[in-house]
Amino acid sequence: MEAVVVRNITKTYGKEKTVAVDNVSFSVGKGEIFGLIGPDGAGKTSIFRVLTTLLLADSGTASVDGFDVVKDFKSIRNTVGYMPGKFSLYKDLTIEENLNFFATVFGTTVEANYDLIKDIYVQIEPFKKRRAGKLSGGMKQKLALCCALIHKPTTLFLDEPTTGVDPVSRKEFWEMLKRLKEQNITIIVSTPYMDEASLCDRIALIQGGKILSIDTPANIVKAYPEKLYAIKANEMYPLLKSLKDYPGTLNSYAFGEYAHATFKDQMRNLEDFERYLSDKQLTGIDIKRIEATIEDSFINLLN
Amino acid sequence: MRTLKFLLRKEFRQIFRDKSIVALIFFMPCIQLIVMPLAADYEVRNVNLAVVDHDKSPYSQKLISKVIASGYFKLQGYNASFKEALSLIESDQADLILEIPQGFERNLIREDKQKLFVAVNAINGTKANLGGSYLNSIIGAFNADIRMQLIQQPRFSQFPVIDIVPSNWFNPVLNYKIYIVPGILAILVTMVGGFLSALNIVKEKEIGTIEQINVTPIKKHIFILGKLIPFWVLAFIIFTIGLILARVFYGIAPIGSLFVLYLFIAVYLLTVLGFGLLVSTFCDTQQQAMFIMFFFMMVFILLGGLFTSIDSMPEWAKLVTRLNPVRYMIEVMRMVILKGSGLRDVLPHLAAVAIMAVVLNGWAILNYKKTN
Numbered sequence: 001m002e003a004v005v006v007r008n009i010t011k012t013y014g015k016e017k018t019v020a021v022d023n024v025s026f027s028v029g030k031g032e033i034f035g036l037i038g039p040d041g042a043g044k045t046s047i048f049r050v051l052t053t054l055l056l057a058d059s060g061t062a063s064v065d066g067f068d069v070v071k072d073f074k075s076i077r078n079t080v081g082y083m084p085g086k087f088s089l090y091k092d093l094t095i096e097e098n099l100n101f102f103a104t105v106f107g108t109t110v111e112a113n114y115d116l117i118k119d120i121y122v123q124i125e126p127f128k129k130r131r132a133g134k135l136s137g138g139m140k141q142k143l144a145l146c147c148a149l150i151h152k153p154t155t156l157f158l159d160e161p162t163t164g165v166d167p168v169s170r171k172e173f174w175e176m177l178k179r180l181k182e183q184n185i186t187i188i189v190s191t192p193y194m195d196e197a198s199l200c201d202r203i204a205l206i207q208g209g210k211i212l213s214i215d216t217p218a219n220i221v222k223a224y225p226e227k228l229y230a231i232k233a234n235e236m237y238p239l240l241k242s243l244k245d246y247p248g249t250l251n252s253y254a255f256g257e258y259a260h261a262t263f264k265d266q267m268r269n270l271e272d273f274e275r276y277l278s279d280k281q282l283t284g285i286d287i288k289r290i291e292a293t294i295e296d297s298f299i300n301l302l303n
Numbered sequence: 304m305r306t307l308k309f310l311l312r313k314e315f316r317q318i319f320r321d322k323s324i325v326a327l328i329f330f331m332p333c334i335q336l337i338v339m340p341l342a343a344d345y346e347v348r349n350v351n352l353a354v355v356d357h358d359k360s361p362y363s364q365k366l367i368s369k370v371i372a373s374g375y376f377k378l379q380g381y382n383a384s385f386k387e388a389l390s391l392i393e394s395d396q397a398d399l400i401l402e403i404p405q406g407f408e409r410n411l412i413r414e415d416k417q418k419l420f421v422a423v424n425a426i427n428g429t430k431a432n433l434g435g436s437y438l439n440s441i442i443g444a445f446n447a448d449i450r451m452q453l454i455q456q457p458r459f460s461q462f463p464v465i466d467i468v469p470s471n472w473f474n475p476v477l478n479y480k481i482y483i484v485p486g487i488l489a490i491l492v493t494m495v496g497g498f499l500s501a502l503n504i505v506k507e508k509e510i511g512t513i514e515q516i517n518v519t520p521i522k523k524h525i526f527i528l529g530k531l532i533p534f535w536v537l538a539f540i541i542f543t544i545g546l547i548l549a550r551v552f553y554g555i556a557p558i559g560s561l562f563v564l565y566l567f568i569a570v571y572l573l574t575v576l577g578f579g580l581l582v583s584t585f586c587d588t589q590q591q592a593m594f595i596m597f598f599f600m601m602v603f604i605l606l607g608g609l610f611t612s613i614d615s616m617p618e619w620a621k622l623v624t625r626l627n628p629v630r631y632m633i634e635v636m637r638m639v640i641l642k643g644s645g646l647r648d649v650l651p652h653l654a655a656v657a658i659m660a661v662v663l664n665g666w667a668i669l670n671y672k673k674t675n
Binding site for chain 1: 305306309310313316317320321510511512513514515516517518519520521673674
């Protein structure tokens with residue numbers, strides 16, 4: 001069964017009709033972790049706001065658990081959990097008070113659904129008398145997740161939950177999501193971090209309000225059309241410039257300490273290319289064939 | 304109902320955790336009611352007077368000491384020439400010049416007639432006006448005294464004279480404080496209620512908590528009620544503190560029934576809070592809300608009849624005051640506290656304020672959108 005269905009959603013803002021979401025369609029299965037991957041301003045938050053009934057789309061339809069986002073918005077508000085990108089709990093209330101408040105607002109109690117949040121809550125429980133505004137970034141995220149889960153939602157919308165959170169907390173956070181998936185909760189998560197994409201069941205790469213590709217992370221990587229090379233030299237900037245100037249280069253970009261590049265005709269003659277680089281006075285040259293990552297796929301789709 | 308209870312608990316917690324707000328809520332009435340009425344006084348005292356006495360006779364001396372002894376004037380200069388006295392006005396040291404011509408005493412006795420010259424610095428209109436008329440009446444009294452001394456009164460007055468003796472009701476000694484304190488109390492309750500409620504929903508918008516609230520199944524009217532009731536209660540507390548202060552410091556106890564007073568306040572606060580919430584639903588930032596409230600508060604207060612009488616306003620302004628809740632509040636405060644009006648007397652005011660309360664709160668609920 002499809003938990004979330006989005007059909008041809010378009011949303012524009014303001015008089016200039018700035019397009020935020022451009023004819024987007026996708027569907028998410030029950031109990032799936034679905035990632036919306038894209039840079040800032042790609043339209044991720046707008047999609048979330050449409051699905052959580054906070055925003056009316058200009059055209060198109062969407063449903064969550066079979067409820068239409070326009071007609072049955074009241075039912076949706078009872079069944080979904082939403083964690084906005086910006087921390088939006090009451091900073092002047094304590095952890096405990098925030099949790100109790102949101103439980104009550106949804107007509108339930110903390111005790112009734114404690115098993116669902118237990119794993120996460122025990123980590124912040126020692127600080128339950130502390131005000132939410134005084135928590136660290138990672139603890140804030142955990143609290144926000146608890147509050148979004150407290151009414152046992154069927155679908156969870158997490159808008160950039162790990163932005164501004166340290167790597168350890170990010171890892172922990174994704175482990176928590178995996179555990180929630182086991183409870184058959186559908187999770188839609190957005191992130192600008194490509195390394196988190198591989199942790200989703202399926203992802204949609206999104207840019208400028210358009211979906212570039214939807215598939216499992218493995219398939220997206222597999223669909224990478226060219227052979228990809230990682231090239232290293234002691235002089236990074238001249239290397240990038242040389243790669244750009246090389247007539248056989250299809251695409252090249254910096255990627256950490258390496259530069260990634262693809263070449264025309266799958267690069268039959270690697271020696272020629274090595275010679276070209278040494279002629280450019282580059283030292284410590286290292287060329288290796290690598291597998292594409294999600295980020296490479298994304299960059300490829302952008303071009 | 305359970306949701307509302309929790310909403311209220313949350314709001315009260317938030318209010319009482321904000322130390323500056325709590326301080327403001329309890330200090331503001333104290334400062335405004337204890338200090339302000341002492342300073343904001345209509346009675347013009349300490350009018351600075353410069354005297355130019357060309358006569359230097361016992362009569363002119365008598366006149367001058369009578370003027371000074373009235374207590375309204377402070378002698379700033381006893382000058383030899385008008386020019387000299389004028390320089391005092393120019394340097395803002397004097398407000399009035401009284402010039403007594405040469406031969407004042409002689410002419411007054413021999414020719415039964417004398418003219419005095421009074422020059423008034425009209426930059427401060429109220430002070431000049433009142434100072435001028437005080438001086439006039441003192442001179443008039445002085446004149447009457449002299450006539451009594453000089454003219455042997457016949458048994459019956461030859462001219463029929465209508466003697467007017469005014470009697471002031473509800474405020475017999477025209478104590479300015481009795482008049483201003485209920486008004487300040489009305490403004491106080493309005494300001495606290497209006498501003499706090501206007502800033503509240505906007506604050507949730509600003510820090511983003513409204514996003515989280517909007518995806519919950521909370522009903523709009525419950526949410527608005529949850530915002531309304533805490534400030535309603537707070538304003539009641541402030542009003543009660545104000546009444547106690549008025550009793551302790553000024554001895555002003557309501558002559559009318561407290562029930563009528565509180566009934567009216569209850570409805571009136573709904574109006575003010577509804578207005579604040581409406582502004583709140585329109586604005587996106589606290590700054591916007593603050594400025595809009597400030598604008599309306601100024602209009603409400605200046606057209607509310609606290610400082611200037613509504614009866615003396617132009618027709619169009621009188622019409623505007625009919626839509627001004629503060630006007631009804633100030634009127635009712637004075638009616639009930641000073642005059643002892645009953646429920647029947649304030650019924651028209653109550654109806655007007657009730658209609659406004661329904662309209663403003665209804666509008667606020669409609670205008671608060673969970674989806675945009």
